[in-house]
């Protein structure tokens with residue numbers, strides 16, 4: 127739950143008013159902000175699209191979206207307040223003349239232009255806004271991923287946007303940064319001396335980051351098959367998690383101080399080449415199987431599928447960070463669709479004590495583990511060794527868990543949705559949770575190295591049954607290095 131009071135007054139102009147993202151995420155999140163009293167009385171929400179709708183038509187689309195995509199009751203008072211803010215404006219972004227008319231209906235110059243649009247329309251939209259002089263310095267542009275499919279295509283998109291908007295006006299989304307538990311990584315790491323002083327290659331042996339999903343591609347074949355799990359998930363969400371785990375302490379909590387440190391990590395990622403691609407990466411593609419007892423089709427049997435597709439729906443990668451803090455500490459990333467459960471988790475394995483003075487069954491003492499559960503059962507767990515109670519002279523040791531569950535510690539109130547926070551921050555003009563140009567460039571540059579190596583290598587993704595943890599080659603990759611994947615709880 128966000129507890130600050132109200133956001134500054136603004137016009138939120140949503141391009142793509144009837145699209146999936148708007149109905150599924152943006153309208154429900156704005157409604158929740160309304161309910162929490164966080165929208166300024168003068169804030170307006172203008173949905174823009176090509177439909178020949180009037181305001182009443184849009185209100186009914188919005189109501190329907192809230193009813194379909196939220197699990198809370200739509201109460202009369204909140205809906206009345208919310209609906210008073212909503213309007214619809216008919217505009218094809220290729221029709222530059224309509225932007226002037228749009229400008230006339232906007233109240234003031236504090237405009238947030240949310241591009242819930244296909245990236246192919248960004249140029250026309252920026253040009254339309256620029257030519258109608260709606261790109262005031264006080265206006266902001268919020269852009270959705272995917273921003274490109276390589277370093278060069280990102281630079282093309284970015285070049286277009288930067289003709290009309292400065293870096294301070296551009297808010298590039300990675301919705302994982304809006305998740306409470308991802309944000310908590312900063313507090314966990316930099317507010318607790320326990321971790322501040324034990325967060326480098328002297329204390330930590332290796333780190334695992336898993337983001338598994340139960341869902342498949344949910345009717346998004348056209349987009350997903352061109353992207354694959356590396357570009358869809360690792361280039362953005364997993365690398366963002368990795369930067370927050372691996373960054374050095376920022377000077378302060380300003381957006382640029384944090385982003386400066388994140389970008390240093392991204393620039394220190396060791397490129398993967400054709401010489402080590404098979405040792406350091408595993409690609410997989412799901413075949414038919416069962417997820418949570420439900421029969422599901424294989425990737426190439428999905429609606430709209432191309433049967434010869436070699437797109438990966440699973441990827442596991444060993445990452446090396448070439449800096450002083452992390453030299454010699456492997457980071458293992460693993461993400462896939464149609465896995466047994468939805469789970470995003472970071473597991474930090476601390477080094478084992480070098481000497482064992484205990485008369486225990488352990489030859490070498492097991493290591494401490496810090497498990498950060500990002501979703502769905504948010505929490506933090508530390509595995510430590512304790513003496514089992516008893517009147518004896520033997521120190522029998524037992525691994526026990528200190529387990530902090532968010533719902534127990536902070537109550538049962540659901541955490542704010544990532545989009546709620548992101549919209550809130552965009553309205554407040556705080557860029558911390560949005561990606562700076564150089565972060566995205568560095569992420570693409572590293573991902574490009576893997577794409578090139580995969581293309582050169584020519585090996586196809588390995589099949590794995592839906593409902594399993596990916597190809598056996600993924601277990602083999604980490605076992606070769608003396609570890610095993612942590613089991614998601």
Ligand SMILES: NC(=O)C1=CN([C@@H]2O[C@H](COP(=O)(O)OP(=O)(O)OC[C@H]3O[C@@H](n4cnc5c(N)ncnc54)[C@H](OP(=O)(O)O)[C@@H]3O)[C@@H](O)[C@H]2O)C=CC1
Nearest residue numbers: 142144145146147175176177218219242243244245270272
């Ligand atoms: N859906 C999701 O959960 C997520 C989506 N994204 C990204 O968000 C963006 C939108 O995705 P999504 O909502 O799924 O896509 P949809 O295809 O559902 O919606 C796209 C919207 O763009 C509008 N549009 C397209 N061309 C024009 C045009 N020439 N002029 C005006 N409006 C136009 C359409 O409006 P109309 O038909 O009214 O003209 C439509 O409402 C994409 O970049 C996507 O990759 C990112 C993360 C998650």
Ligand SMILES: O=C1O[C@H](COP(=O)(O)O)[C@@H](O)[C@H](O)[C@H]1O
Nearest residue numbers: 271301339341358359363470544
């Ligand atoms: O950006 C994306 O994220 C979702 C997963 O998001 P989550 O918040 O549910 O963990 C993923 O399914 C989708 O393919 C990707 O585009």
